[in-house]
Amino acid sequence: xxxxxxxxxxxxxxxxxxxxxxxxxxxxxxxxxIEPGTTSALPESQITTTPISLGEVAQHNKKDDCWTxxxxxxxxxxxxxxxxxxxxxxxxxxxxxxxxxxxxxxSEDGEKIGSGxxxxxxxxxxxxxxxxxxxxx
Ligand code: HEM
Numbered sequence: 495x496x497x498x499x500x501x502x503x504x505x506x507x508x509x510x511x512x513x514x515x516x517x518x519x520x521x522x523x524x525x526x527x528i529e530p531g532t533t534s535a536l537p538e539s540q541i542t543t544t545p546i547s548l549g550e551v552a553q554h555n556k557k558d559d560c561w562t563x564x565x566x567x568x569x570x571x572x573x574x575x576x577x578x579x580x581x582x583x584x585x586x587x588x589x590x591x592x593x594x595x596x597x598x599x600x601s602e603d604g605e606k607i608g609s610g611x612x613x614x615x616x617x618x619x620x621x622x623x624x625x626x627x628x629x630x631x
Contacts, residue, residue, distance in 0.1 A: 535623045536570055545630035548591075555589025561626065562587040564596045569624040580608050591629075596621070 546568045554561035560572045564587075571587070578584040586607075587595055594600065596617075599607045 536626065540570065540626060542627035545628050546626060547630045551629065552589045557582075557585055557588070560585070560588035562589070562596075563591040563629050564593050564621065566629055566631075568626045568629050569621060570626050571621075571624045574620070574624060583607055 548563075551561050551563055551568055554570070554572075557575055558572065560575050561568055561570050563569075571584070575584055575588075586592065594602055595607065597612055598610070599612065600610050601607060
C-alpha cells in the first residue's frame with residue numbers, strides 16, 4: 495500500500511473517532527444538564543387545552559395519583575411526590591388548589607410549612623414538567 499493511502503486511512507480514522515467522541519460527549523452533557531423531573535415529563539397525550547373541572551381534580555387526591563391546581567393550571571405531580579425535597583408535605587396539595595401552599599409555603603391560615611418562604615424559581619420551573627392544562631373557572 496502506498497504511504498499516501500496509509501496516511502489517508504489514518505486521517506479518515508482520526509476524523510471518524512473525533513466526530514464519534516464529540517457526539518458522545520455532547521450527549522452526556524445534555525444528560526447531566528437535564529432538570530430533575532424532565533425525564534418523567536407527562537406524555538403529550540395527557541396535555542390538554544380543554545379546561546379541567548374541579549371535580550375531576552378532586553378525584554386525584556392520593557399519593558399514587560396526585561393532581562393539583564396552582565395559579566389556574568392543573569398539574570399531575572404524581573411522579574414528583576416521591577422525590578419532593580420537602581417530603582410528604584406535598585400531599586396536602588393532592589386533589590385541591592394548592593396555589594397558596596406552593597407560592598408561599600404557608601397554610602391558608604398563614605401557618606408556616608417548612609421555611610414558610612416561597613418555593614425557588616427552580617421549583618417553579620420543575621412544576622412546568624407536570625402541566626396538564628387549565629382549570630375550569
Ligand atoms: C403544594 C404543596 C407543597 C408544599 C406544602 C411544599 C412544601 C415544601 C417544603 C416544606 C419544602 C422543604 C424546604 C422548606 O422547608 O422550605 C419544600 C422544598 C421543595 N419543594 Fe415543595 N412543596 C409543595 C409542592 C411542590 C411542588 C409541586 C414542587 C415542584 C414540582 C416542589 C418543589 C420543591 C423543591 C424543588 C424544593 C427544594 C427547595 C426549593 O427549591 O424551594 N414543591 N417544599
